[in-house]
Amino acid sequence: MRLKTFSGGLHPPDSKEFSAGCPIEDCPLPEELVVPLSQHIGAPAKPVVQVGDRVLRGQVIGESGGFVSVPVHAPTSGEVVAVEPRLHPSGRELPAVVIRVDGEDSAAEPMSALDPATAEPDALKDRIREAGIVGMGGATFPTHVKLSPPPEKPIDTLILNGVECEPFLTADHRLMLEEGEKILDGIAVLQRILGVEKTYLGIEANKPDAIDQMSALCSGRNIEVVPLEVKYPQGAEKQLICAITGREVPSGGLPMDVGVVVQNVGTCAAIADAVLRGLPLVERIATVSGDAVVQPKNLRIRVGMSLAHLVEICGGTRVEPAKIIMGGPMMGMAQLSLDVPATRGTSGLLLFSEEKVVRRPEGPCIRCARCVQACPARLLPTTIAAYTRLDMMDEAEQLGALDCIECGCCSYICPAALPLVQTIRHAKAAIMARRRKG
């Protein structure tokens, strides 16, 4: 059978063998946690604790700052030693709560458990917001917003994203293998909230064990497991919807415009914890890998652990890392140092040695059109970039710069090593800035 997929895309070596076989390990607590108040897209949370306060695991330390925002919880018990700007994965100094860990890890009173079969959808959505749940694939968009489509946009399909198309990352893979039931619980909650007719779980075909496992679990539950062709960016929301349902999210639109909601399997597991057990989101699974790490692992980490601590748990580094990436190698964010806290969106931490980091000199574009063929949004990356370089933003916009999903296929495939996606990202920001100006 031909596997479902989308048009465009490419096949980077998936490099998952380093950590795919490693069961999830609990990461021990460090002495200090730096919990950023901005761990999601939208307004940052407002701190509600002061220096000297004792906090318990799961206690709210930052209140949500608006509708598109979620609260932040203490990942463990300890004493607040500072509320100040700290280096954030974005490279900026942003407000964070620093907690000295007492090691007891005593939990605050959990929220009441809800029964997904009987609870009101609105109560479930409130719970998801209170638990601070955001998209855990890396985008960190507040989940309750995604689950609240306006009434004129009926949702008939729920898609679970277990694709994990980024090379190296195996966190979702391990989660599906080890905690499949939790994911199913989360799916039940989502189905109750959305009232959908059809639920799909998309998994890339390079994870046959996860496909078998989830197929067995899902049988008889109105959930269809869809094996997908191994191709990057198969896990990008719009591409995933296209592959599974054949619907294309309109340009500038959202999945809800075609009646679909997509949720990451990690988010699903977090929802199950929040609803069935009343636990807020303070931990997640993250893959630590890359050739500079001694022992690649899949870790269950707490939010606020410094990247240096994660590396230490994985046996430290073999060589001086030349590149540190939070997230996947294609779309992740390069980090200035390891003194940065992990957040709810930290799906992975990759450390590469100098020899793995390919830095080719930029050459001239010879219009080989590899980027055009690879672009999953079917744009002309090199032409958009050429106009952007000359600051001709009208032309760049006309060519659809805003439809770019920033998957990085063009930069990856470019034989001339041009920074295409970086340039287009700049064009997008410049066009948006100009629109705001009016």
Add this chain to the structure above:
Amino acid sequence: MVELVLILVSAIFVNNFVLARFLGICPFLGVSKKVDTALGMGMAVTFVMTVAAVVTWFIQYFILVPFNIEYLQTIAFILVIASLVQLVEMAVQKLSPVLYQALGIFLPLITTNCAVLGLAVLNIQKSYSFLESVVFAIGAALGFTLAMVLFAGLRERIDLCPVPRSFRGTAIALVTAGLLSLAFMGFAGLVKG
């Protein structure tokens, strides 16, 4: 019928007004920075050429020839063409101010555009019948538009090139026009006429 088709094809490709006869170079270089304006200019010229061919044909055979004043041909034709262009200019300004802005000074310059006058004179020279004149005019105008649009496309692309400073602007445009004309040499002999 075949004759008419041949005249049309010949005027568009083989004896392209711009690239083979080198008429109408001024708007060709002046208004070819963007494909859209080139297209607009092409349409304006198409209109002027067709109407000019009709009117000048009538003037030639119903006024100049009967009165034996063919020596006034040039003056009479320029007079008519100039008025026509004025007309088009007013219409464009009213109907499409954007195009009017983009065409700028080149719109009134169609007045003295050798392509239009050349067409009128060629029609008489080749002693085309009325129908042949009109077809020849349409062909010439389409050829002009084709050359304009092709050239504008090339120039839009050259805008993105790191052309050496001394060749920027008109210099590189002229080189490109030369190369384009070179390519059109391939049509030579395709249709005799």
Add this chain to the structure above:
Amino acid sequence: MIAAVVSLGGIGLAAALALGAAARKFAVEVDPREAAILEVLSGANCGACGYPGCSAYAKAVVEEGVSPALCTPGGQATIEAIAGIMGVSAEASEPEVAVVRCQGDNRKAQLKYRYLGLVDCNAAQRVADGPKACPGGCLGLGSCERACPFGAIEMTPDGLAVINRELCTGCRKCVSVCPRNVIAMTPRSATTHVLCNSHDKGAVVRKYCQVGCIACQICKKNAPEAYVIEDFLARVVYEHHDQAGPGVEKCPTSCIRDFRFGYPEGSSFGGGELPSEKNAPDEGTGTAG
């Protein structure tokens, strides 16, 4: 002969009638003042006035009664000319010139990381707030140089923007394009400026820049009228710029500079006096290092 005159006259008459009719049908109202204003504007279409191009500004002046004083590149003469056309009085405005408030090029200031990507300051600023350790320093990727319609900005080989005061018309294009607000508009008569844009504390500044303002107060002690220190950064009070001299020599990090005595090092404008400046003191005309 008669036939010639009559027939040509007839053709001309017919054409004239047709044109006359067309002129009535396709009449477009254009205010003659608009064309007159367009005439006196520089035609650079720089956008300093806030309108997309000179013709849009001319239209706005005539139709919306926008102030005639918005064309900074044209200077006082243009403003007066527009005011004359519109029949209003022109208020005088002091001509301005842009100044890059930074001397920390890639040799003198530290970098946080190596930036690889589009050569554009705004693009670099979006990557972890720019590669320069100083949050206010010039990124040196030349966005202002490309934005300047008058060719008044050059980048030194070590990555610092320097503005040629004679070519600068005060159009503010560079100010709006700079992501770090390094470029400021200053009165043209003032030649002494604090070339630093970092509001960090002195100890922090010292760590990442050799020529940053450390807010040591020495300039203020030497010329109390001419300087203020706000938020750990010294600033020249331009009303008293003529008294700023003593602060220049005493500044321990040489971040205060008098442009009469040269430009930041590495720029090709460096050295020599500006002919437009009168009363240049006798001493010290060499390039300040």
Add this chain to the structure above:
Amino acid sequence: MRQVIFALLPACAVAVYMFGLPALVTLVLCTAGCIGFEAGCQKLMRRPVAIADGSAALTGILLAMNLPPSSPWWLSLLGAFVAIVIAKQIYGGLGYNPFNPALVARVVLLISFPVQMTTWTAPTPIGSGLDAVTTATPLGRAKEAVMLHGALPADLPSGFLGSFLGDIGGCLGEVSVFALLLGGLFLLWKRVISWHIPVSFVGTVIVLSGIFWLVDPQRYPDPLFHLVTGGLMLGAFFMATDMVTSPVTTKGMLVFGVGCGLLTVLIRLFGGYPEGVSFAILLMNAATPLIDRYLKPKKFGLVQEKGGAHA
């Protein structure tokens, strides 16, 4: 770039074997000339000298392929100058030239020096002991005969195998279809070029010339003749597929190939020149920006799929 040069080697070898020393001299002069002009230009413009990328050498080889084997030395050097300086470097160098440099040079030479450019030597394989004699290309003879008598000459080479392997007069690159095809297939296999342009180009030539042949076989040669003579293979696999001067989208490539084929046949059958491949490719080069402009891929999300019934 290297792979394209590599793919051209068999054809070069056949040409040198068939035409002997003059062919080798032309090859060397063109290649050296191109590299020299490229380096000189880049020095003059104070840009980094990038002759190591192989693009100038490739242009040189392609240019030589487009010249008669007995070209005088100055013809080769002039061609190299036109190709590199006028057609490429003043547009900014590699990646920016709108027209294929080697073809521009060929057409400039063809128009300026028709005699030198159409003096062909009959192939005299090394060791055959034959003296070099001048001859006409099959396309040239076909054209002449049709012009004069309105019918094809009776003795047009019908030996398909011979012309396929390479014993007909013509430019260096028109000799052996077999060697060129070998190189072309190598490029396809290595995915240096995509199939769209060669297939649509050659396909159009076969279909169109086939139609004409069926209409009047006395006047129009058969498709096979079109395939194995002239520069069709060279053009379809090595010149039209030049990425810099051809469209970037697959749809655009197909249109480009069809356009090339159409113009080639029209010029060959009805035009003043016996060979139309180079003009056809140049004309389509000129149309490439427009093709790219109007045949962009449909952006993701602009097509409403059948499943998306949600208005």
